[in-house]
Amino acid sequence: LLRWNEVRYRKKGLPPGTMGWPVFGETTEFLKQGPSFMKNQRLRFGSFFKSHILGSPTIVSMDPELNRYILLNESKGLVPGYPQSMLDILGKCNIAAVHGSTHKYMRGALLSIISPTMIRDQILPKLDEFMSAQLSNWDDKIIDIQEKTKEMVFLLSLKQIASIKSSSTIADSFKTEYFNLVLGTISLPINLPGTNYHRGFQARKNIVSILSQLLKERRASNETHKDMLGYLMEREENKYKLSDEEIIDQVITLMYSGYETVSTTSMMAVKYLHDHPKALEELRKEHLAIRERKKPNEPIDSNDLKSMKFTRAVIFETTRLATIVNGVLRKTTQDMELNGYLIPKGWRIYVYTREINYDPFLYPDPLTFNPWRWMDKSLESQNYILIFGSGTRLCPGKELGITEISTFLHHLVTRYRWEEVGGNKLMKFPRVQAPNGLHMRFSSF
Numbered sequence: 221l222l223r224w225n226e227v228r229y230r231k232k233g234l235p236p237g238t239m240g241w242p243v244f245g246e247t248t249e250f251l252k253q254g255p256s257f258m259k260n261q262r263l264r265f266g267s268f269f270k271s272h273i274l275g276s277p278t279i280v281s282m283d284p285e286l287n288r289y290i291l292l293n294e295s296k297g298l299v300p301g302y303p304q305s306m307l308d309i310l311g312k313c314n315i316a317a318v319h320g321s322t323h324k325y326m327r328g329a330l331l332s333i334i335s336p337t338m339i340r341d342q343i344l345p346k347l348d349e350f351m352s353a354q355l356s357n358w359d360d361k362i363i364d365i366q367e368k369t370k371e372m373v374f375l376l377s378l379k380q381i382a383s384i385k386s387s388s389t390i391a392d393s394f395k396t397e398y399f400n401l402v403l404g405t406i407s408l409p410i411n412l413p414g415t416n417y418h419r420g421f422q423a424r425k426n427i428v429s430i431l432s433q434l435l436k437e438r439r440a441s442n443e444t445h446k447d448m449l450g451y452l453m454e455r456e457e458n459k460y461k462l463s464d465e466e467i468i469d470q471v472i473t474l475m476y477s478g479y480e481t482v483s484t485t486s487m488m489a490v491k492y493l494h495d496h497p498k499a500l501e502e503l504r505k506e507h508l509a510i511r512e513r514k515k516p517n518e519p520i521d522s523n524d525l526k527s528m529k530f531t532r533a534v535i536f537e538t539t540r541l542a543t544i545v546n547g548v549l550r551k552t553t554q555d556m557e558l559n560g561y562l563i564p565k566g567w568r569i570y571v572y573t574r575e576i577n578y579d580p581f582l583y584p585d586p587l588t589f590n591p592w593r594w595m596d597k598s599l600e601s602q603n604y605i606l607i608f609g610s611g612t613r614l615c616p617g618k619e620l621g622i623t624e625i626s627t628f629l630h631h632l633v634t635r636y637r638w639e640e641v642g643g644n645k646l647m648k649f650p651r652v653q654a655p656n657g658l659h660m661r662f663s664s665f
């Protein structure tokens with residue numbers, strides 16, 4: 221079978237590589253060996269090789285130059301290639317499912333509600349209030365920071381999107397549905413009762429119905445709401461006029477894209493800062509200097525945010541060292557030539573960006589947590605750094621995410637010290653997670 225599968229894919233012009241078993245390909249090896257699988261294949265075949273992972277014939281690109289080219293050339297037929305389960309559950313108007321002018325429009329609508337001005341005037345004040353309240357009463361408590369950051373990011377998105385209070389019944393019903401939806405997006409698309417996909421799909425239906433009801437109520441009340449949903453619904457003043465279906469898919473996209481990325485980065489920042497007292501001391505110094513300029517309990521503003529240079533460096537170093545995003549997926553819309561090879565239509569391209577995070581030329585001593593390396597701002601704009609993607613799909617939530625984590629860290633380091641409790645296991649692949657939680661004991665500062 222193995223040989224037959226190799227012969228089947230022995231088309232002229234394809235890059236070197238192995239295809240594994242029919243149907244399953246090399247998915248098991250990829251998931252089990254993770255980064256070592258990629259590194260071994262690179263040793264055998266170079267930085268551009270074929271494989272069959274996660275249900276599709278796939279080209280893996282680990283070449284920095286090519287990775288950039290692929291992300292900058294969507295218009296040449298290199299569109300997002302995320303799994304079917306993700307597209308089904310996030311909706312057909314979700315940003316990864318649309319291309320060309322529709323993508324431009326949907327992205328414009330999204331950017332208009334999370335722009336720097338929106339962050340400064342609307343988002344930051346609410347964010348500060350939220351974090352301040354969430355981080356009260358942590359004194360002398362053992363907290364699973366993984367669970368906590370996930371919950372906080374979820375509740376924060378409800379507040380930002382639709383002014384839903386953490387303690388409301390709608391937040392509770394949303395929560396169960398939302399967690400099922402997230403699980404469904406990373407499942408095999410088998411729609412049978414009992415499968416994660418089925419549950420995820422069901423959760424999507426329920427979320428759509430909760431949101432449709434909310435839209436209906438808001439329209440009937442004629443009240444204006446200064447939250448993301450309010451801006452998306454605003455048809456007269458908003459340049460972007462979205463249908464209800466598009467608004468709902470935008471809201472689901474917003475909640476989904478910022479969820480695991482922001483919560484995991486926050487969790488790992490807490491862990492790295494715990495393990496590196498010098499970095500924590502420097503960070504605390506930055507935030508105590510901000511507090512000194514302010515009255516007690518006065519919220520932080522955009523000038524404070526601008527002064528958080530070391531905080532930004534901590535966030536970048538955390539996303540790099542923990543590798544929150546291993547890479548991004550594209551698929552070819554037509555047969556095409558890439559790097560001198562012929563890639564058939566419909567193949568996936570895995571722009572695997574993980575290894576660049578540990579490149580000793582870009583990051584001397586790459587396995588050390590060293591936020592100071594980011595104090596030279598030019599590193600952030602280095603061409604091969606794809607922590608937030610690049611090109612037309614560059615993460616639109618980058619500054620929002622950084623603002624959220626910075627505000628969290630501000631309240632954390634100015635109020636608490638923390639000690640890790642027990643030996644918590646951490647997994648870095650395929651997702652960064654603490655399988656049994658990450659427990660920390662907090663004490664007031």
Ligand code: HEM
Nearest residue numbers: 315477478481482485545548607608609613615616617621
């Ligand atoms: C540490 C935090 C974050 C990281 C590391 C991150 C990373 C990324 C990356 C690598 C991409 C590119 C995906 C691709 O090219 O296919 C992306 C896209 C995206 N991100 Fe983020 N992200 C973060 C936070 C956020 C937040 C807070 C939001 C929500 C507002 C968000 C919303 C999005 C959206 C909607 C896209 C798709 C853009 C498009 O297709 O045009 N992200 N993100």
